[in-house]
Amino acid sequence: MKAAVMRENNAPLELEEVAIDDPAPGEVLVKTAASGICHSDLTVIEGGLPYPPPAVLGHEPSGVVEAIGEGVTDFVPGDHVIGCLSSWCGSCKFCTDGRPYLCPSQYLGRAEGLAPRLSASNGDAIGQFANLSSFAEMMLCPERSLVKIREDMPLDRASLIGCGVTTGLGAALNTVNIPAGASVVIIGLGGVGLSALQGARIVGAGKIIAVDAQAWKFGLAKDLGATDCIDATDGDPVAAVHALTEGGADFVFECIGLVPTVQQAVAMTGRGGTTVLVGVVPMTEMVPISAADLVLQEKKVTGSYMGSNRFRFDMPKYVDFYLDGRLRLDEMISARLSLDEINDGFDRMRKGEVARQVIVFD
Ligand code: APR
Numbered sequence: 001m002k003a004a005v006m007r008e009n010n011a012p013l014e015l016e017e018v019a020i021d022d023p024a025p026g027e028v029l030v031k032t033a034a035s036g037i038c039h040s041d042l043t044v045i046e047g048g049l050p051y052p053p054p055a056v057l058g059h060e061p062s063g064v065v066e067a068i069g070e071g072v073t074d075f076v077p078g079d080h081v082i083g084c085l086s087s088w089c090g091s092c093k094f095c096t097d098g099r100p101y102l103c104p105s106q107y108l109g110r111a112e113g114l115a116p117r118l119s120a121s122n123g124d125a126i127g128q129f130a131n132l133s134s135f136a137e138m139m140l141c142p143e144r145s146l147v148k149i150r151e152d153m154p155l156d157r158a159s160l161i162g163c164g165v166t167t168g169l170g171a172a173l174n175t176v177n178i179p180a181g182a183s184v185v186i187i188g189l190g191g192v193g194l195s196a197l198q199g200a201r202i203v204g205a206g207k208i209i210a211v212d213a214q215a216w217k218f219g220l221a222k223d224l225g226a227t228d229c230i231d232a233t234d235g236d237p238v239a240a241v242h243a244l245t246e247g248g249a250d251f252v253f254e255c256i257g258l259v260p261t262v263q264q265a266v267a268m269t270g271r272g273g274t275t276v277l278v279g280v281v282p283m284t285e286m287v288p289i290s291a292a293d294l295v296l297q298e299k300k301v302t303g304s305y306m307g308s309n310r311f312r313f314d315m316p317k318y319v320d321f322y323l324d325g326r327l328r329l330d331e332m333i334s335a336r337l338s339l340d341e342i343n344d345g346f347d348r349m350r351k352g353e354v355a356r357q358v359i360v361f362d
């Protein structure tokens with residue numbers, strides 16, 4: 001099958017012929033229908049999230065089940081599925097206390113002793129990112145990386161739910177409780193931020209203030225529910241939020257993953273408010289914030305990982321939200337690309353020219 005392989009960091013992906021193994025017990029072979037390009041894929045390419053090359057990236061997929069391994073009971077060939085990196089074991093502390101998205105088993109990969117799921121034409125193993133590797137025509141995944149969805153859901157739009165939508169929407173719907181009427185700020189209007197924004201709209205937030213450095217995104221943000229937009233390159237965005245919210249917002253979602261915007265997010269949060277960190281700051285960086293500010297104003301700062309998802313429960317619901325018109329996905333897709341065009345897609349993402357881009361397969 002054809003796949004885009006990361007051979008080294010900070011270099012274009014290479015389009016190669018890659019071998020994919022047959023499903024082992026508990027595994028499912030999926031024909032990839034579509035894969036969104038998520039900023040975390042770029043962060044891996046740039047070395048901000050460590051994952052050793054060679055590897056096939058891509059972790060926001062939809063597809064159709066092609067074959068199942070022994071013991072697989074949740075899927076049959078022909079099922080339409082979304083893939084998610086939050087695979088879970090079902091028995092650890094996090095799975096049993098209701099937070100399967102924190103399950104450590106999601107990093108384990110294939111059981112020891114088995115051939116690699118992916119290999120190059122010379123037989124060398126190729127890393128499978130997040131148990132998915134969706135920048136490829138086929139995916140071989142643990143059963144618990146997949147969820148079956150309605151067949152009337154278009155698969156290109158379904159792919160977005162695999163990471164960005166679940167991350168952003170889940171940050172607003174699962175990680176925190178936003179009371180109706182609360183003021184919300186979203187910093188960063190990529191696929192993740194626009195989904196958090198829609199989550200705020202769906203729960204009935206009051207002011208929804210969208211902040212980005214690219215003013216062209218504001219039309220889209222307003223269309224999706226923003227009440228106010230702030231151009232981060234035009235004056236001080238913190239002062240602008242304070243002016244709109246009488247001294248700071250109830251909830252601020254940082255959806256970029258940069259040190260200065262994390263600091264801005266805390267500063268934009270009002271007394272008693274909550275800062276939600278959704279963007280992944282490179283692991284090599286630390287963020288200085290005022291601890292006194294947190295204490296004296298009782299601000300809370302929380303991380304939100306993968307939308308605090310229980311994806312087998314959440315994703316079919318998000319599909320329903322799309323099909324009943326509450327979740328808007330069509331507007332979020334800036335471009336559909338073929339796998340051959342993937343490096344152009346990353347270039348456009350680096351320049352901030354796009355909301356979400358989706359690779360579609362035949
Ligand atoms: N101030 C304001 N906006 C900015 C700034 C800045 N200094 N720098 C970048 N932005 C905006 C970009 O213009 C873009 O609209 O942030 C947005 C980021 O969007 P994407 O690159 O599409 O990122 P996305 O895929 O949404 O992911 C965001 O969430 O899951 C994590 O790892 C992912 O950290 C990443 C974050």
Ligand code: ZN
Nearest residue numbers: 038040163164
């Ligand atoms: Zn992602």
Ligand code: ZN
Nearest residue numbers: 089092095103
């Ligand atoms: Zn577990």
